[in-house]
Amino acid sequence: MEFHVITLFPEMFESPFRGGMIGRAVEQGLIAIKAHPLREHGLGNYRQVDDAPYGGGSGMVMRPEPIAAAIDAVNAERPGLWRILMTPQGEVFDNSMARDLAKRAPGLMIVAGRYEGIDERVRTLVDQEISIGDYVLSGGEIPAMAVIEAVGRMIPGVLGNPESLDEESFAAGMLEYPQYTRPEEFRGMTVPEILLSGDHAKIRAWREAEAKRRTARRRPDLLERRKF
Numbered sequence: 001m002e003f004h005v006i007t008l009f010p011e012m013f014e015s016p017f018r019g020g021m022i023g024r025a026v027e028q029g030l031i032a033i034k035a036h037p038l039r040e041h042g043l044g045n046y047r048q049v050d051d052a053p054y055g056g057g058s059g060m061v062m063r064p065e066p067i068a069a070a071i072d073a074v075n076a077e078r079p080g081l082w083r084i085l086m087t088p089q090g091e092v093f094d095n096s097m098a099r100d101l102a103k104r105a106p107g108l109m110i111v112a113g114r115y116e117g118i119d120e121r122v123r124t125l126v127d128q129e130i131s132i133g134d135y136v137l138s139g140g141e142i143p144a145m146a147v148i149e150a151v152g153r154m155i156p157g158v159l160g161n162p163e164s165l166d167e168e169s170f171a172a173g174m175l176e177y178p179q180y181t182r183p184e185e186f187r188g189m190t191v192p193e194i195l196l197s198g199d200h201a202k203i204r205a206w207r208e209a210e211a212k213r214r215t216a217r218r219r220p221d222l223l224e225r226r227k228f
């Protein structure tokens with residue numbers, strides 16, 4: 001699976017994916033992440049990528065031609081990528097969207113916008129607009145990284161233990177049950193007796209009940225839209 005990101009700040013994509021699970025997957029050739037500098041497609045001597053908004057107002061708006069040229073260049077290098085624009089106005093990203101995106105061979109082309117806005121006509125150049133939540137960041141780079149990490153770990157072989165994918169929060173539409181490790185007592189707080197019992201059937205039932213209780217209390221919205 002390949003991730004191609006069109007960005008004004010390609011260097012932002014260097015260190016975050018060097019270590020950890022995604023870094024290992026890159027080394028193993030399971031995934032590839034490539035940042036394409038948008039500035040190379042800027043206009044004129046100054047490689048301009050933005051301009052003042054028609055109709056007036058503060059701030060600058062990203063022009064469509066550099067983005068279109070960058071998309072065309074990536075498409076020439078790697079045809080068939082699913083095109084995504086990161087924007088706070090997009091569909092809100094979640095685990096089931098990540099699962100669908102992981103099936104988009106040969107991969108994703110992600111446009112990370114910057115500045116105050118993007119020319120409306122850029123929307124016609126992509127297949128999907130995605131937001132990572134109801135807050136505004138100054139650029140789509142960090143949102144693109146969140147998508148790459150969430151999708152990347154769903155690619156077969158990327159996670160050391162594939163079972164943990166199913167057990168995780170959200171996989172079953174619920175938050176995860178409480179986890180404990182050593183020591184048995186920490187600052188007066190003890191590990192629930194049942195986890196020390198060795199009775200696996202009881203432990204499973206306890207975990208399921210705890211996951212439900214926690215989800216009902218913290219995220220009742222998840223229980224309401226549980227799909228399975």
Ligand code: ADE
Pocket residue numbers: 086087088130131132133134135136137138139140143
């Ligand atoms: N760009 C700026 N804020 C964003 C958000 N919340 N999601 C996606 N892209 C963004």
